Amino acid sequence: MEKICVAVRVRPPTPESSSSENGSSLWKVEDNRISLHKSLDTPISTASYAFDHVFDERSTNACVYELLTKDIIHAAVEGFNGTAFAYGQTSSGKTFTMTGSETDPGIIRRSVRDVFDRIQMISDREFLIRVSYMEIYNEEINDLLAVENQRLQIHEHLERGVFVAGLKEEIVSDAEQILKLLDSGEVNRHFGETNMNVHSSRSHTIFRMVIESRGKENSSTDAIRVSVLNLVDLAGSERIAKTGAGGVRLTEGKYINKSLMILGNVINKLSESSKLRAHIPYRDSKLTRILQPALGGNAKTCIICTIAPEEHHIEESKGTLQFASRAKRITNCAQINEILTDAALLKRQKLEIEELRMKLQGSHAEVLEQEILKLSNQMLKYELECERLKTQLEEERGKQKEQEQCIKEQQLKIENLNNLVTNSDFKKNQSEDFISLRRTQVGRCNVNDSSGFPGTPCFESAEPSFVVARSKYSGLSDFSPMVDSLGDVADEDTWTKLNKGFVPDLDQLQFTPAIKRQPTPLIAATTECSRENQKVVEDLKSQIELLTSEKDSLQVKFSEQVVLNNKLLGEISELKEGTLHMKEIPKLLSESVANCKDVYKDVIVTMKTLMAEKESPTAKLFFGVTGITTSLLSTLESQFSMILDGQKAGSIIDHPLYDQWETLRVSLKNTASSLLLDAQAKDEILNSHDKGQEAGAMEEKLKSELSIVKERYNELEKELSLDKLLLKASRESHERLEKEVQFLKEERDSLDVAVSQSTQRLRVIASDKENALKDLNVEVKRRKEMEEEIKQISFAFSSRQKSLMSFHNEIKSKMQKLTTQNPKLK
Numbered sequence: 001m002e003k004i005c006v007a008v009r010v011r012p013p014t015p016e017s018s019s020s021e022n023g024s025s026l027w028k029v030e031d032n033r034i035s036l037h038k039s040l041d042t043p044i045s046t047a048s049y050a051f052d053h054v055f056d057e058r059s060t061n062a063c064v065y066e067l068l069t070k071d072i073i074h075a076a077v078e079g080f081n082g083t084a085f086a087y088g089q090t091s092s093g094k095t096f097t098m099t100g101s102e103t104d105p106g107i108i109r110r111s112v113r114d115v116f117d118r119i120q121m122i123s124d125r126e127f128l129i130r131v132s133y134m135e136i137y138n139e140e141i142n143d144l145l146a147v148e149n150q151r152l153q154i155h156e157h158l159e160r161g162v163f164v165a166g167l168k169e170e171i172v173s174d175a176e177q178i179l180k181l182l183d184s185g186e187v188n189r190h191f192g193e194t195n196m197n198v199h200s201s202r203s204h205t206i207f208r209m210v211i212e213s214r215g216k217e218n219s220s221t222d223a224i225r226v227s228v229l230n231l232v233d234l235a236g237s238e239r240i241a242k243t244g245a246g247g248v249r250l251t252e253g254k255y256i257n258k259s260l261m262i263l264g265n266v267i268n269k270l271s272e273s274s275k276l277r278a279h280i281p282y283r284d285s286k287l288t289r290i291l292q293p294a295l296g297g298n299a300k301t302c303i304i305c306t307i308a309p310e311e312h313h314i315e316e317s318k319g320t321l322q323f324a325s326r327a328k329r330i331t332n333c334a335q336i337n338e339i340l341t342d343a344a345l346l347k348r349q350k351l352e353i354e355e356l357r358m359k360l361q362g363s364h365a366e367v368l369e370q371e372i373l374k375l376s377n378q379m380l381k382y383e384l385e386c387e388r389l390k391t392q393l394e395e396e397r398g399k400q401k402e403q404e405q406c407i408k409e410q411q412l413k414i415e416n417l418n419n420l421v422t423n424s425d426f427k428k429n430q431s432e433d434f435i436s437l438r439r440t441q442v443g444r445c446n447v448n449d450s451s452g453f454p455g456t457p458c459f460e461s462a463e464p465s466f467v468v469a470r471s472k473y474s475g476l477s478d479f480s481p482m483v484d485s486l487g488d489v490a491d492e493d494t495w496t497k498l499n500k501g502f503v504p505d506l507d508q509l510q511f512t513p514a515i516k517r518q519p520t521p522l523i524a525a526t527t528e529c530s531r532e533n534q535k536v537v538e539d540l541k542s543q544i545e546l547l548t549s550e551k552d553s554l555q556v557k558f559s560e561q562v563v564l565n566n567k568l569l570g571e572i573s574e575l576k577e578g579t580l581h582m583k584e585i586p587k588l589l590s591e592s593v594a595n596c597k598d599v600y601k602d603v604i605v606t607m608k609t610l611m612a613e614k615e616s617p618t619a620k621l622f623f624g625v626t627g628i629t630t631s632l633l634s635t636l637e638s639q640f641s642m643i644l645d646g647q648k649a650g651s652i653i654d655h656p657l658y659d660q661w662e663t664l665r666v667s668l669k670n671t672a673s674s675l676l677l678d679a680q681a682k683d684e685i686l687n688s689h690d691k692g693q694e695a696g697a698m699e700e701k702l703k704s705e706l707s708i709v710k711e712r713y714n715e716l717e718k719e720l721s722l723d724k725l726l727l728k729a730s731r732e733s734h735e736r737l738e739k740e741v742q743f744l745k746e747e748r749d750s751l752d753v754a755v756s757q758s759t760q761r762l763r764v765i766a767s768d769k770e771n772a773l774k775d776l777n778v779e780v781k782r783r784k785e786m787e788e789e790i791k792q793i794s795f796a797f798s799s800r801q802k803s804l805m806s807f808h809n810e811i812k813s814k815m816q817k818l819t820t821q822n823p824k825l826k
């Protein structure tokens, strides 16, 4: 187990920035520490970071290679997998570090030369070297050594691990040959000009050397070593606002930021304690999938994080340093990769059996026998444990299937909900609709409003669980985002955001045991093997526990979602009911207005016939009132016609407008009939020739009636303005209602997203379980083989013991014979 080696390199300031920023860098490098200083040279305590190496602006590629990469290259020659990669924002010097210049070659060229120098020094082994060069451009793998090999796929093999199918591998015999291949590959690389870098890498490149070696002598008995060396130049993260990217550059930028964010996620998960990290999202991007062995796997890895010293890049530089801090906590488990030929395996086993025999012949025979027995028992125990885990897994799978079924049903429900919402025809200006809805939602509205207007929907009174559940969706998901949901990643420098707020805690560092897949040496290693097996089984057990708990939490979340969904469904059906009810109002109102109009027309006709003297004050007043009332009626009519637009009939009896119009109708009718009676009385009075006295009384009466009409008119005017206010309030309520519906729709959409994320997560868990099961099967198979071997050894041991016993008895009988023949010997 060893930690990843992490270094930081500060690029020299650009000529423009050194002239504009007085040439003084805010980043100070002291030994292996880098800290941010304020302009007055006071250090900022929270921005000080320590790494394995920190290279300042004056350091050369030669120095970086010597201190950081050289050991990994030498280890690769010896059979260890190795990876070196450069990470940092755009224009911070990654390509300069990996590729370098003519005068100061970068890590890749230096590594190539060093590999061959090293090979020259190893005289007892022979080497075969293959190289490949690929780029990941817009999440597609292209072969840089064979342009026709585009969009290559990643495959996984039990023994070979993750590999890129169809990638050209050139067998090379010297460094010069590789350097030429590199130059030809460089031509095919995607570069582009941005505001930040005139020669910006638009893809991640991976230069790979596969180093195979075997001993020159006794080659049939020696294992073949195969190691993979990856030298990676990542594309730089970029802020679109700074790079000024558009069109193709923008698309590239989005892909670059997305894959770097996933790399950041993987690093974050790996830097967590092993108890917390349930799932490492290697599969979320091609880059992380290819680099999987280098990140927490079987490889020696170094990361060089490059930063730009300019003040306007401080945020990006801090992000890079936080990424580096996390990477520093990752532990790899590198081991020599050996492939044993059958002959080599046989020879090794023979040697081991011989060793065991020697031990058996010594005084430890019994102890060893016991140990073998103990081991056999342990094997049996582990096998049983494996069986148990297997059945547990089967059960888990069954449960998972059920859950998937549940999710499908849920999705169906959501679709129905969707249809319901889209079918609901909420039109603008249907303000009165809300009045009816108010009745249906009386429990949830502010009906006791002092204004007496219809209450507005009140969500404070909603059940707390509803609010809690809703707030959950606004929070960030606790698992890594899926590639497809990151469409707008490039709009914000998300990876920098992601890196913020990290507090390194090295004490919590945990190690992940790696599963060894190599053939295991026999007897001498049995104890070690059993311990290892135990560890593996425990590891698998803990993995299963983690998966189970994760599944449980998902199930809880899922049932919460179901509850929330049901609630939303209820609310939406309530709203729908309300809407149907509301649709009835306008027609009735318009009917009411038509009624009033008819009555009023009758009244006017009657009144006109009564008004003999058209120029009298009473007639003038009457006609004036008639005009006003007509205009009132037309206003109301136009308002209702606006509301009626597109609505259907229904019934509403208790609407305030209905009451008012009813009162108006009755009052007009009464006035008309009283006027009619008065006119008749007047006729009678005139007929009785008592003109003087009666005319005065009649005038008085008419005046008083006129004032009543006036008052009534004023009242009507007030009622009308009240109605207007009511209409306004209703309109506002309707708008609020519409917003609420919109909000519910959004809520439903977010639920949709959450459910699909859960589904994806479940799928990932399922595949993880599948992998765990595969590993278990491999383990079981291996254990069976070992058991077989132990049986054979036990058998050999017992036959050896028997022969020893017979030999012993033979000697004994011979001795006895000798002593009987020659008693002197006694």
Ligand SMILES: Nc1ncnc2c1ncn2[C@@H]1O[C@H](COP(=O)(O)OP(=O)(O)OP(=O)(O)O)[C@@H](O)[C@H]1O
Pocket: 010, 011, 012, 057, 088, 089, 090, 091, 092, 093, 094, 095, 096, 097, 197, 199, 200, 201, 202, 234, 235, 236, 237, 306
């Ligand atoms: N250590 C250094 N010494 C001198 N010049 C450097 C150094 N590092 C970077 N530069 C120069 O800075 C510029 C940008 O560097 P480079 O292209 O390597 O950045 P990058 O991180 O690879 O950018 P991108 O991600 O956009 O490809 C180049 O002109 C390069 O020569």
